[in-house]
Structure formats: C-alpha cells, structure tokens
Amino acid sequence: EIAAAAVDILRPPRPRPLADKRVLITAGPTHEAIDPVRYIANRSSGKQGFAIAAAAQAAGADVTLVSGPVELRDPAGVTVIRVESARDMLHRVEAALPADIAIFAAAVADWRVANEGEQKLKKTSAGMPQLALVENPDILATISKLTDKRPPLVIGFAAETEHLIDNAKAKIARKGCDWIVANDVSPATGVMGGDRNTVHLLTRDGDDIKVDSWPVMTKEQVATELVATIAKTLGKTS
Amino acid sequence: EIAAAAVDILRPPRPRPLADKRVLITAGPTHEAIDPVRYIANRSSGKQGFAIAAAAQAAGADVTLVSGPVELRDPAGVTVIRVESARDMLHRVEAALPADIAIFAAAVADWRVANEGEQKLKKTSAGMPQLALVENPDILATISKLTDKRPPLVIGFAAETEHLIDNAKAKIARKGCDWIVANDVSPATGVMGGDRNTVHLLTRDGDDIKVDSWPVMTKEQVATELVATIAKTLGKTS
Numbered sequence: 001e002i003a004a005a006a007v008d009i010l011r012p013p014r015p016r017p018l019a020d021k022r023v024l025i026t027a028g029p030t031h032e033a034i035d036p037v038r039y040i041a042n043r044s045s046g047k048q049g050f051a052i053a054a055a056a057q058a059a060g061a062d063v064t065l066v067s068g069p070v071e072l073r074d075p076a077g078v079t080v081i082r083v084e085s086a087r088d089m090l091h092r093v094e095a096a097l098p099a100d101i102a103i104f105a106a107a108v109a110d111w112r113v114a115n116e117g118e119q120k121l122k123k124t125s126a127g128m129p130q131l132a133l134v135e136n137p138d139i140l141a142t143i144s145k146l147t148d149k150r151p152p153l154v155i156g157f158a159a160e161t162e163h164l165i166d167n168a169k170a171k172i173a174r175k176g177c178d179w180i181v182a183n184d185v186s187p188a189t190g191v192m193g194g195d196r197n198t199v200h201l202l203t204r205d206g207d208d209i210k211v212d213s214w215p216v217m218t219k220e221q222v223a224t225e226l227v228a229t230i231a232k233t234l235g236k237t238s
Numbered sequence: 239e240i241a242a243a244a245v246d247i248l249r250p251p252r253p254r255p256l257a258d259k260r261v262l263i264t265a266g267p268t269h270e271a272i273d274p275v276r277y278i279a280n281r282s283s284g285k286q287g288f289a290i291a292a293a294a295q296a297a298g299a300d301v302t303l304v305s306g307p308v309e310l311r312d313p314a315g316v317t318v319i320r321v322e323s324a325r326d327m328l329h330r331v332e333a334a335l336p337a338d339i340a341i342f343a344a345a346v347a348d349w350r351v352a353n354e355g356e357q358k359l360k361k362t363s364a365g366m367p368q369l370a371l372v373e374n375p376d377i378l379a380t381i382s383k384l385t386d387k388r389p390p391l392v393i394g395f396a397a398e399t400e401h402l403i404d405n406a407k408a409k410i411a412r413k414g415c416d417w418i419v420a421n422d423v424s425p426a427t428g429v430m431g432g433d434r435n436t437v438h439l440l441t442r443d444g445d446d447i448k449v450d451s452w453p454v455m456t457k458e459q460v461a462t463e464l465v466a467t468i469a470k471t472l473g474k475t476s
Contacts, residue, residue: 031279036399037345037423038280040272071309107275131369161274185275 016060017231023061024099024151025053026106026139028068030086034113034131044107046070048157048183048197051223052103053078059227064096068106086112086136093139101230102151104140105181107159112136144176153230155179161186168202169209179203181226197222201229254298255469261299262337262389263291264344264377266306268324272351272369282345284308286395286421286435289461290341291316297465302334306344324350324374331377339468340389342378343419345397350374382414391468393417399424406440407447417441419464435460439467 027049031039046067053065054075063078066089074080081096083089086108093102111133140156154177158168168182184198199222201212214225265287267280284305291303292313301316304327312318319334321327324346331340349371378394392415396406406420422436437460439450452463 034278037282037397038278038347040276041269041279042276044275109276131371133369159275 019060021061021100023056023063024102026066026104028070030068030109032109032112042107048219049105051219055223055227066092090137097149099151101153103155105157141175158182159185257298259299260337261294261301262340264304266308268306268347270347270350280345286457287343289457293461293465304330328375335387337389339391341393343395379413396420397423
C-alpha cells in the first residue's frame with residue numbers, strides 16, 4: 001500500500017494541456033421539419049463530434065457539446081445540449097459563448113423547408129407539392145465573423161464527395177474560420193456513419209493555408225490528434 | 239418434479255389462433271435519398287409494427303417483418319428484412335407473398351426526390367436548389383389491388399393530424415384495403431414516436447364501414463387487440 005501510494009505520487013500527473021480552456025463543440029445532424037411527421041435529415045452519426053468532446057474533456061477543457069438528434073450517450077464530464085434544427089443549434093451555440101475554441105463538427109442542414117406545414121402534407125389531385133427551400137443560418141460563418149465574442153480559434157468541418165482540398169480551402173476563405181477538418185465522404189470510402197475517417201487538416205496562417213493529410217484513422221484517433229494539435233498550437237502562441 | 243410435469247400437462251396449451259397463418263408486416267419510416275448525405279425521413283419509430291409482429295408471432299403465425307431504418311431489435315422468432323426506401327420496401331413485400339394477412343404499419347414516404355444527386359448538393363450563387371418530388375409506389379394500394387396474390391385480409395394504417403375518421407374512410411375506398419387502423423397523431427396527442435396510440439379500427443364489410451374507437455393504449459396493447467380481432471374474424475369466416 002505504501003509502495004502503491006509512492007508510485008501514485010511519483011507518477012507524473014496526467015497532462016491537461018487544455019486546462020482552463022472553454023471548448024464549444026457541435027455534433028450530429030440537424031432535422032428540418034417539412035410538416036409534423038416528415039423532416040429532412042442527413043447521415044451524420046455524431047460520433048466524430050462526440051469523440052472530440054470526450055478528447056477535449058480528457059485534456060482538461062471545460063466542454064459544452066451542442067448536438068443534433070443522435071443515438072449516442074453523453075460523454076462523461078461534458079455539458080450536453082440536445083437540439084433538432086439548425087436554428088435551434090445556432091441559438092444554443094450563441095448562448096454558450098464565450099469560448100476559447102469552437103469546433104463545428106455538426107452536419108448542419110444548409111436548407112430548411114420554406115413552407116413548413118402545421119398539418120400533415122397530403123397528396124392532392126393537383127399533383128406533387130413543391131418543397132421550396134430557404135437557406136439556414138450558417139453557424140460556422142456566423143460565429144467566425146462575430147466581432148465581439150469570436151472564439152480565438154474557430155474550426156470547421158467539411159464533408160466532401162469530390163474536390164476535397166479545393167472545396168475546403170474555399171470554405172476557409174468563405175466562412176472566415178481558422179482551420180478546416182476536411183473529411184472525404186465519397187461513397188467509395190464508406191465513412192459516412194462509419195467509425196473511421198479520412199481526414200486532411202487545413203490550417204490558415206494569414207493568407208497561407210497549410211494542408212496536413214492524416215492517415216485513415218478511427219474517429220477517436222482523429223479526435224485525439226485534433227486536440228493534440230490544438231494544444232500544441234495554443235502552447236506556441238500563449 | 240413429477241408434480242411440476244403434471245402441472246405442465248394439465249395446463250391448457252397456450253392458444254395459437256394464428257397457427258399456420260403467414261402474416262406479412264411492414265414497420266418504421268422510409269428514408270428517401272436527396273444526395274449521398276441527405277435524405278427525407280419521418281418520425282415513425284417502428285414500435286407499433288414491431289409490437290404487432292411480436293403479437294402475431296406469439297399467436298402462432300409465421301411472421302415476416304419488412305422494416306425501414308429503426309433502432310429496434312428483431313422480435314424473437316420473426317423473419318426481419320431491413321430496407322431503406324419505399325421502393326426497396328415494395329420489392330421485399332412483393333417477394334414475401336403469398337400471405338394470409340398483410341399489415342402495413344410502416345410510415346412510407348409518399349414522395350421521393352426526382353433528381354437524386356450522386357454528388358453532394360451544394361449551395362450555388364444561383365440560389366436554392368429546388369427539390370422536385372415524384373410519387374413513390376403506394377405499397378398498400380399496390381398489394382390491395384393485386385389480382386393473383388392479394389392476401390385475403392389487407393390492413394392499412396392511417397396517421398392523421400385532422401379529420402381522422404373521414405380521411406381513414408376515404409383511404410379504405412381509395413386503397414382497396416379491408417381494414418384501416420387510424421391513429422391520431424395531432425401534435426396535441428404527442429403520440430408520434432411515443433409509446434401510446436389513440437386508435438380507431440375501421441373494418442369494411444362490402445360497402446359498409448364499421449368504426450371501433452379504442453381507448454388510449456400502449457402500442458403493445460394495440461398490437462394484442464389487433465391480433466385478437468384478426469383471430470376472431472378469421473374464426474368466423476373459416
């Protein structure tokens with residue numbers, strides 16, 4: 001017992017490189033109602049965002065996770081807020097600021113239905129109803145372009161089926177975020193909803209964008225790697 | 239031990255009123271792809287269809303359950319076939335015929351997207367993409383109107399937010415089915431995705447339609463009641 005206690009004392013404390021940092025993370029899909037029973041969804045499982053939340057918490061951060069509808073349990077020690085639509089998600093993200101680091105891993109619906117019905121949409125003899133779409137709030141761009149409460153490090157995700165790097169570079173410029181985790185979801189990779197990701201990390205330094213291509217990893221490994229990269233970067237700049 | 243064996247012998251055998259009957263059941267939502275990552279879904283949990291499958295199996299039937307994407311485990315002793323879209327579901331239902339009783343409890347999407355994209359749909363400066371919809375196959379009507387392999391008893395479900403009975407009566411006539419289980423899913427009832435249903439059973443006898451309004455029940459109770467009603471009806475006619 002005394003020996004065990006000595007080992008515990010002698011063992012270096014677990015590194016907590018994100019101690020005292022507030023990290024805000026989004027995860028999962030959003031559901032956009034068409035009528036009381038139908039909605040538009042996407043195939044995001046939420047696993048990547050949840051893994052990042054767990055990794056950031058393990059690194060000592062104070063983590064808030066805003067998640068769309070997923071079948072995952074709350075990671076231990078993380079404040080989890082469940083939402084449905086993109087508009088819900090934006091409101092809860094804004095309410096969770098300020099944060100030192102914001103990581104937007106959710107697959108937010110770009111559009112919602114303009115004429116959301118309060119009654120169930122029915123077939124009519126006039127033929128098919130048209131689903132008119134309107135643009136959803138862009139959470140990544142909105143938070144990246146805040147003037148007062150913009151988190152010092154804003155990280156977006158890009159899931160692309162083609163022209164991955166070019167689309168991700170354009171996205172950094174368009175959204176005004178600092179980093180993009182670009183994820184190859186072309187059907188050939190079979191990653192959407194799966195447990196592994198093929199990821200490229202794009203980091204902006206002024207006008208310069210660096211691309212770091214990672215090997216195929218589990219989502220937990222991507223999360224650990226991303227949190228380690230964040231910690232290293234904060235260590236350099238602080 | 240001898241006493242226990244005697245009790246077993248003396249105990250009346252469990253009634254199996256649907257022994258030797260083939261029962262085909264659909265359950266759950268369907269997912270209709272918009273592009274490789276987005277789809278149109280609905281809020282069906284699949285619980286009602288799964289409960290009916292379990293009840294029919296317990297009543298001695300040979301049960302095939304064709305289910306859309308749900309988070310439910312296969313009921314014991316039931317042949318379960320998992321599908322995604324309405325077209326998948328129809329194909330698997332047709333392949334499962336003949337059946338003595340068909341119960342279509344799935345919330346099949348009425349429409350799918352006409353221009354399903356192989357690449358992820360992107361925002362363009364031209365503005366919002368239009369989602370043109372085309373009608374899905376109508377599984378209930380298709381099977382009800384079969385001339386060769388029509389099951390002797392075809393039961394549909396109607397989830398309605400308003401004019402429940404009138405819409406359900408019209409549905410029996412339009413689809414050509416024998417019974418409709420009409421389920422009140424107006425937002426006030428909070429039943430969609432929940433564990434209880436407010437159900438009215440409509441049964442057609444020639445041009446006559448009888449309405450039997452059941453008290454609020456769990457989905458398991460609705461299933462047991464429906465299977466008991468089926469067994470009673472078959473007992474009368476056979």
